[in-house]
Amino acid sequence: MTGSPEEVLAAVVRPGMRVVVGDGAGAPTHLLGPLTRVARDVGNISLLLGWCLDLPDDFDPSAFADVRTVMSGFALRGMVADGSVRYVPERWTAVPALLHGPLRPDVAILALRPVVGGWSWGSEVSWMRSLLDLPDIVVLVDENEGLPRASLAESVPRERGTVIARSARPPIDNPRRPPEDLHLRIAAHVAPYVPVGARLQYGPGPIADALAALIEVPVSVRSGMLTDAVLTLEQRGLLLGDPFGAYLWGTEALYDWADGRDVVGRVERTHVTALDDPAPVVTLNAALEVDHTGGVNVEALGPRAVSGLGGHPDFALTGHLSRRGVSIIATSTRRGSTSTLVERLSAPASTARSDVDIVVTELGAADLRGRSDGERREALLAIWTP
Template identity: 40%
Template structure:
């Protein structure tokens, strides 16, 4: 990795902007090497789309004079965010795709599979954002990762397009949601009941998204169109529940990565395609399933704030919900537990105390373990009633009283 670091410093003696991929393409070995040579990070601004819970490197924390730009906030980056070294931008995936595709980068790292006989390198299971910046990057550093699979259908880059090539043999970043708890399983069962055979499904990370995929094994004719896919997809493919998969990223174990290389039903596409409203609107019966932290009685969704602190970002949430809205027969689903902390705290709240991730102008289908509240087409009073009905029974009376008070003050 020293060759990659030396190339960076030679290309940018005064510093500059560096693209760093995320998800399974995160260059962990490079991060470790840079941590051993922190002075090499001085003056650099690292930019990429790094996923909380998956990509843990605090790029801005490598040196006091290093900076980073991101669309998420994660616990590992909290100190840099608080110190102002990490610039957080509340952008959707389609918005950050456009920003990246219009920016010039002095250097960029690109994790790719070993080249084939045609001297082309597959972007493998991390095809999300690298295509946006590749042509606009002055010095391209190719990390030839022996563990990155060459997928059958996905973006490639020519080996001779790299200025520096480094071979890498460290494990790819993985992902596991952990054991599925009974509440997540109950929510997933309700969500699965909304998904007909022949539908196209998108799910996010987290226990509810993983549990929803796992609950679809008895379906036939499904298609998956998602920003990322996780481990339960293997079972759906084995059971022939899914006919085709379009995704930008696979996140899971080596078994999932091997399946991505071998299964002809899987294809990988960049965010400019997977999240584009024109693409999503053209998919009939597109069901987008995403989780949230809380929903208020106006139908506004918080997917980013907890206890008054920014803990995540909107990511592809808005893109997929709006795509499902525009789809013929589509469903924009937000799924969450009705309460937390042993039922002491309701996650259906009277009014959000933070900026909404999804405004009330984008009504969704809210699913908890207690039921389904389809807010589309409802008046504000009908929305509130529908949401109170899927809240925890222990909190319904208080929510009704709060709504009555807010309604009288309008």
């Protein structure tokens, strides 16, 4: 099949179909413009999106019968807020089940890197690999030579897909910034909970960057997202083996470093981890709000969409169940003039209080393990009060 992206889509898409577009830093979101025009012409097309870091100006949700995403916030924040995109609050480990069940797609648009005999995955694999387990799905490939080849274990044979576009677009850059004093103070209270040889998971952001700059013990990394924090650990001689995650998101240095390594994989490998792992699992994640019992909100501030569930509840549970590990939530005490400790969350709880072991702020750490709700409240108030 040859032709422009619009011509290829017009030959494939039919009324009543659902189209899913791959996500991440290397996502083929530039094809949402042609898809919009085809959807408007064909009619009754549904669209499923994931973690979108950018969107083209010619993407229009109104051209579709239905648009849903499994990750709120980021480039979709305004569209989720105005209702033109419906956010499905689902943990990342369950996304493959959705794709094989109620949100089963007919067509997938994926960004892949060309190799002999087909394509390799680029800066992400995540839930997208499960699409290939659907025998009848039509796979349209944005053949992108600008992606790193960061997955050696997984490949896509040429007969499995059809090229819809060719490009050399690098993954989206996430500029590396030195941690601020606030983040270093928070990380200093996290560091004592990271033992030698721990398997570390972290949510992307300045607190994880600060922790990578501060800890003095070697760790391995298995995380939903790999950022430049792994480069910091390697440069300091503290990274045990190759890290492994579902996505890469960082600077050109990270993408260059990952090229030719097997460091990204499917969500069934990155987010579902064996509970008999001999290494202590330490999970570090952020919060928009923490309630007085330790429940966590990461999705919205009242009506304002900020992010999605992602792997937050998956990894918090994994750390909590690790016999020698721990589930840590780290946040600053205030966001502007507003306290991040609240009596009642302003949005549904993203991670249950039962899966939170330690809460850390710049003022200290509260160990909630084995404590009643009343004792949790006292411990949390102590690290929010100067």
